[in-house]
Amino acid sequence: MDADYPHQGGQICTPEHNHLPRERVVVPGPVSCQCCGGDRLRKLGEDITETLEVVPRQWKVIQTVREKFTCRDCEKISQTPAPFHAIPRGWAGPNLLAMILFDKFGQHLPLNRQVERFEREGVSLSLSTVADSIGACCAVLAPIIKRRGGQRAAAMYSLIVSAKMNDVDPQAWLADVLHRIAGHPAHRLDELLPWNWKSASPAAHLLAA
Secondary structure: OOOOOOEOOOOOOOHHHOOOOOOOOOOOOOOOOOOOOOOOOOOOOEOOOOOOOOOOOOOOOOOOOOOEEEOOOOOOEEEOOOOOOOOHHHOOOHHHHHHHHHHHHHOOOOHHHHHHHHHHOOOOOOHHHHHHHHHHHHHHOHHHHHHHOOOHHHHHHHHHHHHHHOOEOHHHHHHHHHHHHHHOOHHHHHHHOOOOOOOOOHHHEHHHO
């Protein structure tokens, strides 16, 4: 909304939606007077109607390129080590894995329902592949899960509830921990627990939203 022209009338979303980004769509105004047909028009103001909308989830494939170099002196090949992946061969990134984990343990959405939803969105994944990813993630998170105690599923439920109680987005926490845990010092793993966790992204904290 232009500062020079105050809002007049129209339907505005509730204050709970003030944190959401706005997309401004301007309907072209009239080029002539609707009464006399004259073309000497001057902007008087504007009416704004706000409509809550959602953008469908977008999928993408990230290509991690590791260039190879050969030494002109000894002819040996040098290459940067491959980045850590929670899943062998890195078929799924931390955000996707966090979504699968959170939907299963935080939203109680069965894996077959998740696979069906992926299929509708144009991404084909077998149920066994997704199930294997749960096991692989739990293996990666084992040092944290052991600190929580109990069986694997119960510990995952407990960690997600703990994240919510500490005003932390469980899915953001899972994605960040899956990404960082391999290179995190073992004696400082407690820093990755929900009540101690700090992320570089302020959006991960529910209170900051």
